[in-house]
Amino acid sequence: MASEVASLAALRAENTVLQQQIGALRQQREAQRLATSVASLNTVFLQSVCDTLPYAIYWKDRDLVYQGCNQRFAADLGLATPALVVGKTDDALPWQPGEATRFAAIDRAMILSGQDAPSDEHVVYPDGSEEWFETFKAPLRDPQGDIIGVLGTYMNVTQRKRAEQTIQRQAGVLADISTPLLPIADGLIVMPLIGDIDAQRADQMIAVLLNGINEHRARVAIVDITGVKIVDTHVASMLVRAAQAVALLGAQVVLTGIRPEIAQSLVQLGAQLSSMITHSSLQRGIAYALASRRS
Incomplete structure (x- = not known):
C-alpha cells in the first residue's frame, strides 16, 4: 500500500512538471508567434514606407x-x-x-x-x-x-x-535685354541702362560693354543712365570701373542722363568720374560723340 501511495505521488509530481513544461512551451510558442507577427508587421510597414x-x-x-x-x-x-x-x-x-x-x-x-x-x-x-x-x-x-x-x-x-535649363536660357535672354548695346555710327556705341543695377548685372554690363567695343571697334561708348532710378555707391563704383576698363581698350566713356539729383549724389559719394565726359541727356551725348569723331 505504501508503495502504491509513493508511486501515485511520483506520478502526480511528474504530471505537475509536465504541465509546467507544457505551459512554458505554450508561452514560448506564443512569444515566437507574436515575434513573427511583429516582424512581419515591421517588414510590411518598412516596405510601405520605402514604396511611399x-x-x-x-x-x-x-x-x-x-x-x-x-x-x-x-x-x-x-x-x-x-x-x-x-x-x-x-x-x-x-x-x-x-x-x-x-x-x-x-x-x-x-x-x-x-x-x-x-x-x-x-x-x-x-x-x-x-x-x-x-x-x-x-x-x-x-x-x-x-x-x-x-x-x-x-x-x-x-x-x-x-526647368533649370529653361530658366537659365530665359535669364540669358533677359540679361541681353537688360543690357542692350546699340551701334549707332562708325566707332560709336550706346548702352542704355534701365532699372536697378546689382553686382551681377554690373559685371555683365561691363563685360557686354567691353565686348561691344572690341567687336564694333568703337572709340566712344555712351552709357546712358536716364532709366536708372537709384545711383548709390555701388552704381558709382561700377561706372568708374567701366570707364577704367574702356580706357584700357583705347576708347572713352561718355556718361549721359545725369539729372541734378544724380549729379549731387555722385559728388556726395566722391565718385572719381574725371575719366568720363558727362552730359545731361542722351541727345547731347550723341551730339558730342559725333562732333568729336569728325574733329
Whole structure:
C-alpha cells in the first residue's frame, strides 16, 4: 500500500512538471508567434514606407546580390514587384548596355573604401534621349560595424534639370535685354541702362560693354543712365570701373542722363568720374560723340 501511495505521488509530481513544461512551451510558442507577427508587421510597414518615398531604393549583400528594393525601383526596371528583383545581380536585370558592369564597379569600390558615394548622373540613352539622376550609395553595416552590403537610392530629376535649363536660357535672354548695346555710327556705341543695377548685372554690363567695343571697334561708348532710378555707391563704383576698363581698350566713356539729383549724389559719394565726359541727356551725348569723331 505504501508503495502504491509513493508511486501515485511520483506520478502526480511528474504530471505537475509536465504541465509546467507544457505551459512554458505554450508561452514560448506564443512569444515566437507574436515575434513573427511583429516582424512581419515591421517588414510590411518598412516596405510601405520605402514604396511611399519619392526615391528608388535598393540594397544588396557583399556579393552584390539584391536583397530588397521598393516598388519604384522595380518599376524603373519594368518589373511588376520587388520580388522579381530579389536574389538577382545587376547582370540578370534589364539595364542599359554597360550599366551593370559600371554599377558593380562602383559598389565594389565603395565596399572597399567604406565611404558614402553621393553623385549627380547625366545619362544619355542610345536613342539620344537623356535623363538626370541624383544618386546616393552607402555601405550597409551590421551592429559590429562590419560592411555587409550596399544601400542605394536615386531620384529622377530630369524635369527639374530641364526647368533649370529653361530658366537659365530665359535669364540669358533677359540679361541681353537688360543690357542692350546699340551701334549707332562708325566707332560709336550706346548702352542704355534701365532699372536697378546689382553686382551681377554690373559685371555683365561691363563685360557686354567691353565686348561691344572690341567687336564694333568703337572709340566712344555712351552709357546712358536716364532709366536708372537709384545711383548709390555701388552704381558709382561700377561706372568708374567701366570707364577704367574702356580706357584700357583705347576708347572713352561718355556718361549721359545725369539729372541734378544724380549729379549731387555722385559728388556726395566722391565718385572719381574725371575719366568720363558727362552730359545731361542722351541727345547731347550723341551730339558730342559725333562732333568729336569728325574733329
